[in-house]
Amino acid sequence: MSVPMALFVTVLLLIGSGFFVAAEFALVAAKRHRMEKAAAEGRRGAGSALAGMRELSLMLAGAQLGITVCTLGLGSVSKPAISHELDPLLRTLGLPGALSYGVAFAVAMIVVVFLHMVIGEMAPKSWAIAHPERSAMLLSPPFRAVVKAVRPLIRLLNAVSNALVRLCRVTPRDELASVHNREQLTHLVAESERLGLISETDSELLTRSLTEPETPVRDVRVPAAEIVWVDGAAGLDEILRVAAARDRTRLLVREHDTVLGSVHARDALVARARGRAAAARALARPVPALTEDATVADAIDLLRRRRSSFAVVRDASGRLTGMVSLDDLLARFLQPQPQPQPQHAAWPGRGPTHPRAPGPASGARPGAVVRQVITREDGGVDGHVVNDRFRPPDPRGRL
Structure with missing residues (x-):
């Protein structure tokens, strides 16, 4: 082969090696959600890149095959051509024939390896990692066309490699795991x-x-001994008395050892204003139950689905061991420092029913004060008065 032809083939092989290396790293580094967004927007090459990411094992096998072929081509064409041109030059410098051939071969090896590492490996890899999504969309269509042309051979090679992996008791995967586990996320934070x-x-x-x-619910529950109860036969005055004495808006209702549900002080006020003589059991709303083995995530999910602010906790035998509040559960991982929690639940010693408004020295505007005082659960100014003062709102009153 003539020297110009050998140089031309060398350039083609270096470009081919760089192409396969860049395609391989682009498919591995590209983010699935970004590619899905690009495909939904109709960007060219995004669909092909997504298809390649779904059969990543096969694509990587195709890339390795292409890189190997290019490397072998450089070894069989480029190194002999360079060595052949250097050998006569070294002989003219006075080196013996055997020595000149060895030096020419070593120099040719160094040149080819350098070009292959820099142009055919490192530069394409860095480019693909720097722009993974753009690289994947640009290279995936021609890359998948090459893989499709030699698909039977690649499937055979991939099957053999997967069999070897299974011998090591490892299950091969066709897609790259794109979801981080808890340990990885904690490390990233x-x-x-x-x-x-x-x-x-x-x-x-x-x-x-x-x-x-x-965290198991048993580690965060309020013990049963600390729960504020009201008997099922308690009247409206008794409900309001206990609620005011304990500064609570909700109380658990029980009869003997049975939990009937929870009663809201506002319901008792409304019933009394309407002249009803209702007992606590008649006003009680159902309260969900959790086992001690349930996690905080399970508890929050249950409370949200049941639209409840708290739930009772029972052990394996069904015995009541405590209760949990949605406010307390969320506060465990939403508050940076331990603080008194706003209470709408049925146990003592946890702070006021609502955050108080800042005083005049705080510089807060009246509108901001009202927004801080009135919570979403109040449902309005009248609801806040009921929750905070345990009495019906007076139309002539001032807040």
Whole structure:
């Protein structure tokens, strides 16, 4: 083969090697959700890239086959051509024949390896990693066409390699796992804090939100001995008296050892205003139950589905062991520092029913004060008065 032809083939092989390397790293580094968004927007090449990511094992096998062929081509064409041109030059310098051939071969090897590593491997890899999605959309259509042309051979090679992997008791996968587990996310949060990308408070909140949901309910429940009860036969005055004395808006209702549900002080006020003589059992609303083995995540999910603010906790035998509040559960991983929690539940010693409005010295505007005082659960100013004062609102009153 003539030297110009050998150089031309060398350039083609280097370009081919770089193409397969870039396609391989682009498919591995590209984010699935970004490619799905690009495909939904109709961007050219995004659909082909997504298809390649779905059969990643086959695509990687095709890339390895292409890289291997290009490497072998460089070894069989480029190195002999360079060595052949250097050998006569070295002989004219006075080197013996055997020595000149060895030196020419070594120099040719160094040149070809250098070109292959830099042009055929490292530069394409860096480019693909720097722009993974763009690289995947650009290279996937021709890359998949090449793989399709030699698909039977690649399937055979991939099947043999998967069989060897299974011998090591590892299950081969066709797609790259794109979801991080809890440990990986926790590590990412810690690294982000170390690098100064997020504050210490944000890092604490994120870490707790990753770890606390798996905490068993038994570790966060309020013991049964601390629950504020009202008897099922209690009248409206008794309900309001206990609610005002304990600064609670909701009370659990029980009869003997049976939990009937929960009663809201507002319901008792409305019933009394309408002249009804209702007992606590008649006003009780159902309360969901949890086992002690349930996690915080399970408890939050149940309370949201049942639209309840708290639930009772029972052991394996069905015995009541305590209760949990949605406010307390969320506070475990949403509050950066332990703080008194706003209480709408039925146990003592946890702070006021609502946050109080800031005083005049705080500089808050009246509208901002009202928004801070009146919570979503109040349902309005009248509801706040009922919850906060345990009496019906007076139309002439002032808040």
